[in-house]
Amino acid sequence: MLCIILLLIYLKASHNKERYYALTDLLTGIPNRRAAIEHLEKLIKKSQYGKFQTTICFIDVNNLKIVNDTFGHREGDNLLSALCRLIQPKLRSVDMLCRFAGDEFLIIFSDIGIEEAKSILNEITKCITEYNHSNNNAYEISFSYGFSEYNPDEYKSIDDLIDKADNAMYQSKVKSRQLNN
Numbered sequence: 001m002l003c004i005i006l007l008l009i010y011l012k013a014s015h016n017k018e019r020y021y022a023l024t025d026l027l028t029g030i031p032n033r034r035a036a037i038e039h040l041e042k043l044i045k046k047s048q049y050g051k052f053q054t055t056i057c058f059i060d061v062n063n064l065k066i067v068n069d070t071f072g073h074r075e076g077d078n079l080l081s082a083l084c085r086l087i088q089p090k091l092r093s094v095d096m097l098c099r100f101a102g103d104e105f106l107i108i109f110s111d112i113g114i115e116e117a118k119s120i121l122n123e124i125t126k127c128i129t130e131y132n133h134s135n136n137n138a139y140e141i142s143f144s145y146g147f148s149e150y151n152p153d154e155y156k157s158i159d160d161l162i163d164k165a166d167n168a169m170y171q172s173k174v175k176s177r178q179l180n181n
Helices: 002-023 033-048 064-071 073-090 114-134 158-180
Strands: 054-061 096-101 104-110 143-149
Touching: 002 033, 033 054, 033 096, 033 104, 033 158, 054 073, 054 114, 054 158, 064 073, 073 096, 073 104, 073 114, 104 114, 114 143, 143 158
Parallel strands: none
Antiparallel strands: 054 104, 054 143, 096 104
């Protein structure tokens, strides 16, 4: 009987470990794309049945390729990890920062609209600016971003919601490049 109990404990621990690795970005230690989609599915259901808001911010790290090419991929990895360490403390406990792909991140804001999410992102931007000024790196951390807020009449899928935030991020990136040229 003891062997069966120990086996069940082992199997449960193995399952939990596998689930952790399936839902976590190993470089940054934050949730990955799969975790983001699962979380969004839950929030969207809540949004469909009540006065619950779901807002996302799509983030694209600027110039990561240049950092990788100039200083090496390890330094690029350090940049991504530092960015996560700067963003995470500025989020509320109900929000989720996820590494979506490569140099793309998603912040999922629970039960707030775009204006409140923008306010949080302004605090994140200030924190990163302070970090850049106080750090002796040969490069600065920066990113472009775009928002979308779930509206059941507008979005047919989670992909639509993410695509809108991605498109808003791209427009932001284009405007930023035009201002800097």
